[in-house]
Amino acid sequence: MAHRIGDIARALGAEAEGDLDLEVAGASEPQAAGPDQLALAMDPRYADGIARGQAQAAIVWPGADWRGMGLKAAIFAPRGRLAMAGLTRLMDPGPAIAAGVHPMAVVDPTARIGAGAAIGPFVVIGAGVVIGPGARIASHVSIADGARIGAEALILQGARIGARVTIGDRLICQPGAVIGADGFSFVTPERSGVEEIRETLGSRAEIRDQTWTRIHSLGAVTIGDDVEIGANVCIDRGTIRDTQIGSGTKLDNLVHIGHNVQVGRDCLLCGQVGIAGSARIGDRVVLAGQCGVNDNIFVGNDVIAGGATKIFTNAPAGRVLLGYPAVKMETHVEIQKALRRLPRLAARVAALETDQARPEDE
Secondary structure: OOEEHHHHHHHHOOOEEEOOOOEEOEEEOHHHOOOOEEEEEOOHHHHHHHHHOOOOEEEEOOOOOOOOOOOOEEEEOOOHHHHHHHHHHHHOOOOOOOOEEOOOOEEOOOOEEOOOOEEOOOOEEOOOOEEOOOOEEOOOOEEOOOOEEOOOOEEOOOOEEOOOOEEOOOOEEOOOOEEEEOOOOEEOOOOOHHHHHHHHOOOOOOOOOOOOEEOOOOOOEEEOOOOEEOOOOEEEOOOOOOEEEOOOOEEOOOOEEOOOOEEOOOOEEOOOOEEOOOOEEOOOOEEOOOOEEOOOOEEOOOOEEOOOOEEOOOEOOOOEEEOOOOEEHHHHHHHHHHHHHHHHHHHHHHHHHHHHHOOOOO
């Protein structure tokens, strides 16, 4: 689908100059752009790429000499990545799912399907399910009994929505995600080795046989509006109360949310983040890739944790964390500096020990 430069600029809320009736069919990196593509050159570093490509129009930085670059039109983006968000939303048509219920879908007669919803082939929708208006559900998705999906949801191939799960409006769920699996919760008849070690921090009086008994998950999962769930994310049901994900929160691929966890609003949880059972995450928290959060602790609002950080204790609001175990980022930097000095320090200590070992009459 072609888009006029003027229409793109209006959609982005951006200023534009030149031939605003010029049409583009897609976007490209500057050096690879064809004559019908919009070059993305939001930084002066990309100016040379425009000369190597064939683009007639580009998104450029404010004040760029677009005419000197040989362009016929330009859109000005003070914040490049924000412009990228608007442009990609405008140009992404989304998956082609025919409106209505595909004849190869299985929908329980008690389910309610909202107006304008599109249900693809091999979808299974259980008893009492409610699908909001305008929802799009791609092939091989299963939605278990009693689940409620809000308006304009997009659930992609092979996702699994468990029983009694409640999801708000405008969900985006990538392929293979599982929302509402049973929680990983077990107990032993006698005090387990894990319980003993937690109390003693490593000491064990006796090692003995033990067997695990399942604690079933009677709760479900509640998800707010405008949440995005990445591919192969797993969100477990709560034991008694629901596991909760706040509105606006985005989960990357392979994130695992344990039973009873509460995640606040507008959080960003990157790939392979794991949050153990009953942890509470505040609003606007950012956990970079491979971060881990211990069970039954609280991470305050606006915490940012760098990649592979392991949070074992409560984290106060606004703290920037890094390391294993998590410490303030500036403390972690100092620790790493000290670690790099250790070989020199060890050599100095060895030299001092050698000097001390020499006979005094030498």
